[in-house]
Amino acid sequence: MPDAASPAPASGLSRRAWIMILTGAVIVTLSMGVRQSFGLFLRPVGLDLEIDRQTFGLIIAAQNLLFGLIQPFVGAWADKHGAGKVAVGGALVYLAGLAVAATAANALGLMLGFGVMVGLSMAGVTFVVVLGAVGRAVPPEKRTLAFGIVTAGGSFGQFLVVPAAQGLLDALDWRLTLFVLGGMVALIIPLALGVAGKPPAPSARDGLPLKAALKEALTNPSYALLNLGFFVCGFHVAFVGTHLPAYLRDMGLSGGIGAASLALIGLFNIAGSWLWGAWGSKASKKGLLTLLYALRAVAIAVFLLVPLSPASALIFAATxxxxxxxxxxxxxxxxxxxxxxxxxxxxxxxxxLSHQVGAFLGAWLAGVAFDLTGSYTAIWIISIGLAVMATLANVPVREGPVIRPSTVPAE
Structure with missing residues (x-):
């Protein structure tokens, strides 16, 4: 039998790999599920603390930006020391951030908890750290599929946690709801054992040392194009996740439709993440990214063109x-x-980080646009244009491995 800590042969996955995939998926389920519920707090928090949508949007935008700014450093630390320690640290900061937000008396307190502390914590308990550990535990031909399974975990969390958060908000208040959500985040601490373990010491054949690898990537045109596409993804996700429930309420639909829409996004992304990952194991990844962004443009355009109703909102959310x-x-x-x-x-x-810069702008600019115009129309149209830009950006990406000299410098 293969060693449990090493990648499995091409015919399958090792027991250790499956433990990493499944516990990593649950970690992402909890961390992303709680985070995706934050859009539901816009109205009750705004009314209680007397803050406008621009301010709330700025707080969520700051969370996204800090999440992205610290991610490369947290990722590099996890590459060297292991994902388990990083996940425990991230969960503890996440818990503290939710507690600070739950006791906030004004926008400054909310910014410290929701914006700063939760933003910093997310870098340790979401995709980048978990996928880095999983990527080293599975063979190359299984990697994208494994990534899809872990990514689906974030969607499963959204499907489960968002309706639960709405129910808690209806039954309790927003402050107690945050404490309950903190209890869910605490479960990440024991789950971190599943992705724990220091990565094996690298050899020269494993690739370049970090500084050289960063230089290689940052001068590679395909890497720049991937950054551009992921910027657009972040803009879309933050705008829709933060503002869609309020947009639907503004248009006369019930709060339940807003919560159901976020839950449907999570439900259909379970299938979407898994299927796009599975397809990426067999077909051109850049071709699939090109198609995905093009379909986003079409989905938003159709949503804006058809008369808004509960059915059209839920169909858009599913799509x-x-x-x-x-x-x-x-x-x-x-x-x-x-x-x-x-x-x-x-x-x-x-x-x-590029994704989170887009997320910062998507969450914040939507609030600015609404406060200035009383409408989200301009941001919806911008979202279509960005989807077209991302579609075109992925076309020239070169998928082949970089060609390096036979020897590489030592660390």
Missing amino acids: FGFLWLGTVPLTNGLVAQIFGVRHLSALAGIVF
């Missing part, structure tokens, strides 16, 4: 959910395919 995070296994799969897995968390962390 967009299928396209929601399919970008994650495909983009991370391309980074691993082009540059290898030695510094996967660090290199994917930089791409994720």
